[in-house]
Amino acid sequence: MSTTPIISFRDAAKVFPGSRKRPEVRAVDGVTLDIEAGEIFGVIGYSGAGKSTLVRLINALEKTTSGSVVVGGQDLTALGESQLREVRAGIGMIFQQFNLLSSRTVAGNVAYPLEVAKWPREKREARVRELLEFVGIADKAGSYPSQLSGGQKQRVGIARALATNPRILLADEATSALDPETTREVLRLLQRVNRELGITVVIITHEMDVVRYACHRVAVMEHGKVVEVGDAYAIFSGPTAPVTRRFVATSLRDRPSAETLARLRERHPGRLVVVGIDEVTGSTHAISQVLRDAGVEPAIIYGGITEVADKPYGSLTFELTGSDDDVAAAIERLREVTGVDDLGTADAPVSAPAETTTDPTAGRSGPPRTRVVGAQDYGMLGGQGGRLAGPDRLVIEEDD
Numbered sequence: 001m002s003t004t005p006i007i008s009f010r011d012a013a014k015v016f017p018g019s020r021k022r023p024e025v026r027a028v029d030g031v032t033l034d035i036e037a038g039e040i041f042g043v044i045g046y047s048g049a050g051k052s053t054l055v056r057l058i059n060a061l062e063k064t065t066s067g068s069v070v071v072g073g074q075d076l077t078a079l080g081e082s083q084l085r086e087v088r089a090g091i092g093m094i095f096q097q098f099n100l101l102s103s104r105t106v107a108g109n110v111a112y113p114l115e116v117a118k119w120p121r122e123k124r125e126a127r128v129r130e131l132l133e134f135v136g137i138a139d140k141a142g143s144y145p146s147q148l149s150g151g152q153k154q155r156v157g158i159a160r161a162l163a164t165n166p167r168i169l170l171a172d173e174a175t176s177a178l179d180p181e182t183t184r185e186v187l188r189l190l191q192r193v194n195r196e197l198g199i200t201v202v203i204i205t206h207e208m209d210v211v212r213y214a215c216h217r218v219a220v221m222e223h224g225k226v227v228e229v230g231d232a233y234a235i236f237s238g239p240t241a242p243v244t245r246r247f248v249a250t251s252l253r254d255r256p257s258a259e260t261l262a263r264l265r266e267r268h269p270g271r272l273v274v275v276g277i278d279e280v281t282g283s284t285h286a287i288s289q290v291l292r293d294a295g296v297e298p299a300i301i302y303g304g305i306t307e308v309a310d311k312p313y314g315s316l317t318f319e320l321t322g323s324d325d326d327v328a329a330a331i332e333r334l335r336e337v338t339g340v341d342d343l344g345t346a347d348a349p350v351s352a353p354a355e356t357t358t359d360p361t362a363g364r365s366g367p368p369r370t371r372v373v374g375a376q377d378y379g380m381l382g383g384q385g386g387r388l389a390g391p392d393r394l395v396i397e398e399d400d
């Protein structure tokens with residue numbers, strides 16, 4: 001992957017002015033961020049964090065109040081409307097509600113941007129065929145949107161967004177209205193768009209599972225600011241901002257919550273430890289070996305191992321039974337192999353680390369909103385919906 005930024009924010013801010021009834025809103029508040037050419041970049045945050053506004057600065061559907069946004073080497077703040085149109089032509093966008101034209105067939109929807117760009121009919125028809133093949137719905141060319149499933153509609157949306165060969169594809173909550181299986185199909189298609197066509201993909205989401213499954217890097221937004229940015233794996237394995245910890249906890253659910261831990265202690269009076277499984281540990285081999293050598297009796301009582309950015313990640317909670325000295329020695333040895341949280345025993349408990357006790361829904365704010373935007377959005381509407389359960393996990397749960 002190249003390391004040339006294709007999108008650069010420098011201290012970018014977007015302030016919506018207030019009125020007598022409403023205070024002003026700093027929707028994007030001093031963001032400095034580089035998105036590299038050729039990556040799949042996630043922007044995650046709870047409702048109202050400023051994700052959509054940030055992304056709408058990329059295609060100049062919104063203008064910065066201060067700071068700059070540079071796309072493909074061009075400073076958008078310095079461009080006139082006709083130049084901005086050219087920049088927008090190099091950016092495709094897909095939406096949560098698909099925004100297809102209901103009176104047109106699938107082929108007609110995909111052809112629409114080509115008609116606007118005045119492609120001749122023959123070239124247009126060949127391009128539409130090629131696109132429908134690529135997204136896997138060539139057999140639906142003559143169907144109308146109302147005859148399609150959500151996943152098929154989003155495939156049409158993707159084909160339409162790719163029609164004029166953009167360098168960047170913006171996906172604004174593009175899977176939020178889809179079930180988990182369809183979500184993964186659409187994310188797989190976006191990965192093909194990225195890999196096979198070399199298109200930079202920016203995914204806005206409020207679901208950490210989407211980041212886990214599809215993104216190379218991710219920025220976490222809160223109150224208009226980017227509070228954390230990095231490789232998806234690094235963010236999962238070492239989240240620093242409290243909001244990031246909440247997101248990671250919602251996605252992995254591998255560590256017992258405070259309530260679960262209380263129940264586990266009732267049933268398991270021995271020493272409880274949470275043992276990290278990561279890229280370095282690779283598997284439970286080293287952990288099993290340490291426990292065998294230490295002569296303690298391990299029982300797995302909670303946990304989950306999944307993949308983040310194609311690498312193993314998760315944790316297992318063990319109850320270790322044996323003499324106090326043997327258990328203490330086992331924990332010391334485990335610490336040499338991986339991260340360990342010692343939760344103590346039912347009689348002498350140690351508090352769980354913050355991320356195991358945080359309410360994952362805390363921090364959500366504001367009702368879903370509806371928004372009507374410019375013609376290049378094909379009548380896009382915002383809003384919330386859909387949940388992703390993340391079914392590709394081995395999860396060992398005693399309760400919850």
Ligand SMILES: Nc1ncnc2c1ncn2[C@@H]1O[C@H](COP(=O)(O)OP(=O)(O)OP(=O)(O)O)[C@@H](O)[C@H]1O
Nearest residue numbers: 016025027045046047048049050051052053054382
């Ligand atoms: N046109 C506008 N006028 C006034 N305030 C706005 C406008 N657009 C967005 N906002 C406000 O800016 C803040 C950020 O909104 P934005 O839609 O960017 O957040 P978001 O993270 O995308 O949330 P959601 O996932 O709910 O769409 C919110 O407080 C919102 O109410």
